[in-house]
Amino acid sequence: ETASAIPTxxxxxxxxxxxxxxxRVIEADGTASWARSPGGLVTALEPVMRQHEGAWxxxxxxxxxxxxxxxxxxxxxxxxxLTAHDLENYYEGFSNDTLWPLYHDVINPPTYHRDWWESYxxxxxxxxxxxxxxxxxxxxxxxxxxxLQLVPKMLRELRPDLTIGFFNHIPFPPYGIYSQLPWRTQIxxxxxxxxxxxxxxxxxxxxxxxxxxxxxxxxxxGTQIEVPLVDDSPGVxxxxxxxxxxxxxxxxxxxxxxxxxxxxxxxxxxTPEVQDRAxxxxxxxxxxxxxMLGVDRLDYTKxxxxxxxxxxxxxxxxxxxxxxxxxxxxxxxSRERVQAYMALRDEIELTVGRINGDYGTIxxxxxxxxHHGYPREEMVALYLAADVMLxxxxxxxxxxxxxxxxxxxxxxxxxxxxxxxxxxxxELKRALLINPHDIDGLKETILQAIAMPKRDRSARxxxxxxxxxxxxxxRWSTEFLRVLESRAHHGSEGHAx
Ligand code: G6P
Numbered sequence: 001e002t003a004s005a006i007p008t009x010x011x012x013x014x015x016x017x018x019x020x021x022x023x024r025v026i027e028a029d030g031t032a033s034w035a036r037s038p039g040g041l042v043t044a045l046e047p048v049m050r051q052h053e054g055a056w057x058x059x060x061x062x063x064x065x066x067x068x069x070x071x072x073x074x075x076x077x078x079x080x081x082l083t084a085h086d087l088e089n090y091y092e093g094f095s096n097d098t099l100w101p102l103y104h105d106v107i108n109p110p111t112y113h114r115d116w117w118e119s120y121x122x123x124x125x126x127x128x129x130x131x132x133x134x135x136x137x138x139x140x141x142x143x144x145x146x147x148l149q150l151v152p153k154m155l156r157e158l159r160p161d162l163t164i165g166f167f168n169h170i171p172f173p174p175y176g177i178y179s180q181l182p183w184r185t186q187i188x189x190x191x192x193x194x195x196x197x198x199x200x201x202x203x204x205x206x207x208x209x210x211x212x213x214x215x216x217x218x219x220x221x222g223t224q225i226e227v228p229l230v231d232d233s234p235g236v237x238x239x240x241x242x243x244x245x246x247x248x249x250x251x252x253x254x255x256x257x258x259x260x261x262x263x264x265x266x267x268x269x270x271t272p273e274v275q276d277r278a279x280x281x282x283x284x285x286x287x288x289x290x291x292m293l294g295v296d297r298l299d300y301t302k303x304x305x306x307x308x309x310x311x312x313x314x315x316x317x318x319x320x321x322x323x324x325x326x327x328x329x330x331x332x333x334s335r336e337r338v339q340a341y342m343a344l345r346d347e348i349e350l351t352v353g354r355i356n357g358d359y360g361t362i363x364x365x366x367x368x369x370x371h372h373g374y375p376r377e378e379m380v381a382l383y384l385a386a387d388v389m390l391x392x393x394x395x396x397x398x399x400x401x402x403x404x405x406x407x408x409x410x411x412x413x414x415x416x417x418x419x420x421x422x423x424x425x426x427e428l429k430r431a432l433l434i435n436p437h438d439i440d441g442l443k444e445t446i447l448q449a450i451a452m453p454k455r456d457r458s459a460r461x462x463x464x465x466x467x468x469x470x471x472x473x474x475r476w477s478t479e480f481l482r483v484l485e486s487r488a489h490h491g492s493e494g495h496a497x
Contacts (some may be wrong), residue, residue, distance in 0.1 A: 008159075009134040011055035011076060016151060017144035018091070020058035020079070020301040022072055022440060024065070032070060040400065041144070042075075043261045048481065050074040055134050057127065063087050080130050082123065089119030092338050095147045098181075101340070103146060103170050104301045104395040106177055110342045117183055121150060124190070128154035137161050140484060143194070145169045150186070163488040165480060166191055167198040169258065170397040170409045171423070172207045175214055185215045192216075192227050193251075195487040198256040198480050200397045202422040213252075223254040224491050235256050252487060256480045257427060258398050263470040265407035268380045274310040277377070278384035281328075286364055289324045290450050293386035295379065295401045296393075297334040298371065299342045303392035303419065303436040304331065308351045310442040313393055314365060315359040319447065322359045322366040327390075332373045345371075348425030383408040388449045389416045392436040396422040401432070406468045412458045416440075427471065432465040433463070 021042035034182075036042065048054065060067065063086075067298045069078045082091065093116035102110040128151045135141055142165040143151045152164050178184060191197055199205040209220045217296050226248040236350035257408055268274055282291060292311075295337040296302040311327055314320040331348065335341045352369045359366045383389070389405040399422035406416060406428070418424060418431035425433055 005133070008132075008137055009055075009139075010053055010136055011134050012052040012136050012139050013048060013054045013141055014057060014131055014135050014141045015049075015054070016057045016127055016143065016145040016148060017041075018059055018095070018142065019222070019458060020060055020077055021056060021075075022060075022077055023180060024061060034070070034077070036072060040258075040260045040473040041477075042189045042262070044477040045142075046073070046075065047474075053136070057130050057134060075431050076134075078130060078134055080123075080127050086119060086123050087449045088337075089113075089116045090123040091147070094120040096335050096338050099146045099149075100170070101300075102177065102181060103173050104169075105173060106180075107394050108144045108300050110180070111183055112180075114182075124148055124150035125154055127151050128158060131155055132158040132388065135159060135162055136299070138163070138488075140481070140488065141165065142167065142481075142484070148376055150190035151188045151193075152197075156193040163484060164194045164351050165484040166194040167196065167256065167258075167480065168204065168397075170485045171201070171395055172204040172211075174200055174207050175210045178211050179214070180303070180457055185209070185371070188215050192225070192251055195251060196484045197251065197253040199253070200255060201426055202256055204256045204397075204423075205253050208253050217241070217403045220253075223252050225251045225253055227251050227300070236370065241341045250487075252482075252483060256476055256483075257423060258400070258476050259468065259471050260403045260407060261474070262403070262407040262469045265404055266410050266469070268377060268406040269384055274377055274381050275384065277381035281381055281385040285326045285328070285368060288364070290326075290387045291385055292325065292327045292388040292390055292446070293405075294327065294390045294392075295382070296331060296344055298331040298348065299334055301393055303394045304329070304344075305350055305351065306375055306394070306436040306439065306442065307390050307392040308348070308355065310439050310446060311366070312351070312355045312359075313439070314353065314446060317481065319443075320450075322361060322364045325366070325450070326364070326368055327366060328368045328370075328386070330370045330379075330382070333371060379404070380408050383414075384411075387414060388446070390446075391413060391422060391424070392434065392438055392442065393418070393419045393422045396424075398423040400424075401467050402428060409461055409465065411486045412461045413454070414461060415452055415457055416460075416464065417445055417449055419456070427467050428464055456467055 021037050021039055024032055025035050027030050055078055057078045058121045060079050063084045065200050066081045067079055069076055093143050097111045101108040138161050140163045144167055151165050155164055176461045212218050212225055228248045282425050338474055352367050356365050356367055390401045391399055393399055402424040416431040418428055418433055420433050432436055432445050432449055434442050
């Protein structure tokens with residue numbers, strides 16, 4: 001067979017992510033349909049998708065779900081079905097019990113299983129095959145996140161005509177941590193199949209470049225990596241770069257901090273319904289002087305326990321009183337079949353129960369705890385109702401909750417407490433930045449936030465808002481695609497977006 005055995009498709013712009021941007025909903029009469037999920041990524045990419053022939057490749061969110069590609073508001077949705085075995089090994093296993101903890105500073109110990117790795121290769125290959133089949137000659141393909149790090153190389157092997165971008169939404173760890181991974185070289189090679197590799201923080205991009213130098217010996221210059229066209233590297237190289245001859249392709253690895261659709265959050269916050277709802281929330285909580293808010297996926301990277309410890313101690317010491325302060329904690333259920341997430345849930349719910357039992361009164365519960373997701377309208381009302389927003393992540397690629405809070409506060413009020421371990425802290429410098437491991441420091445900062453005079457709150461919020469409203473998600477995608485497109489012109493058959 002010739003290369004033409006690989007079918008080419010009709011789409012000029014193809015996005016690939018583990019999850020599709022649609023959720024399957026079952027109607028009352030039992031028929032199934034799809035609803036657009038409200039993520040920022042799809043909002044940002046929708047105009048580009050409409051302008052070109054755009055397709056989105058991903059998993060439909062349920063095991064063994066097979067369906068035909070369909071159009072959803074101008075986006076071609078193409079499924080990659082995953083079996084129960086794939087979910088256990090590729091998704092829950094390698095993606096979320098190996099890579100996720102490894103890339104988040106080993107907060108939880110990663111598990112290394114060779115059969116999970118086999119499944120990761122297998123599923124990544126199926127994503128690459130589906131992408132190759134959907135992409136037109138010279139198309140631009142944008143692969144998303146840590147679940148699909150082998151796809152760029154696999155795709156380049158199938159389709160050297162494509163321009164391939166990759167964006168890592170989570171941190172890329174320092175080499176001393178990354179080097180634990182038994183398959184560290186294969187992952188780096190997988191990513192280097194891309195023309196542009198995007199990271200959240202400058203530090204993530206330089207961690208990746210260091211891994212490339214250590215594992216492959218390739219030369220890096222600023223944001224550029226020189227990848228030899230013929231790889232003669234004899235495996236792991238520990239003594240640094242080797243003088244190479246011959247030609248190489250240039251891969252760009254740099255930071256593109258992601259954001260949210262800030263204007264749409266603000267617009268929602270400005271609606272009378274949402275403002276009424278915010279007042280109602282405060283009234284339902286018994287109109288405490290201060291409402292604090294935490295909004296997280298229930299994940300061990302989010303530092304929810306550290307936050308509760310600080311708050312519990314302030315209550316125990318009588319420096320805060322449940323009559324005056326309520327903490328609303330929204331904990332979105334996540335990855336509930338992974339052991340570490342089950343253990344975390346037990347630990348958090350035990351702590352919440354203890355604090356409420358020890359310091360609550362009949363009229364006032366210190367923590368209003370919610371183990372479920374809410375529609376966006378309700379989230380925006382909560383942001384408006386919250387005097388203090390607590391983002392205490394131990395490690396977080398970006399943390400979009402911090403940006404959502406800021407975008408909603410058109411009243412220029414509210415105090416953001418933000419972990420320096422969240423990518424958002426690189427930009428949101430006028431938040432109250434904290435080290436969540438420093439419980440005493442966190443306690444002082446909570447008291448400072450509660451006591452902060454209005455003038456100071458407004459000055460800080462104004463400056464935060466300028467950042468978030470300017471650097472929104474459409475700027476992020478435009479900038480990434482601009483750099484990606486400029487790489488396309490270096491190749492022979494690049495396709496301009
Ligand atoms: C993080 C990851 C995403 C992931 C999301 C939800 O934000 O960067 O890739 O989709 O968490 O996790 P889940 O495992 O439910 O897709």
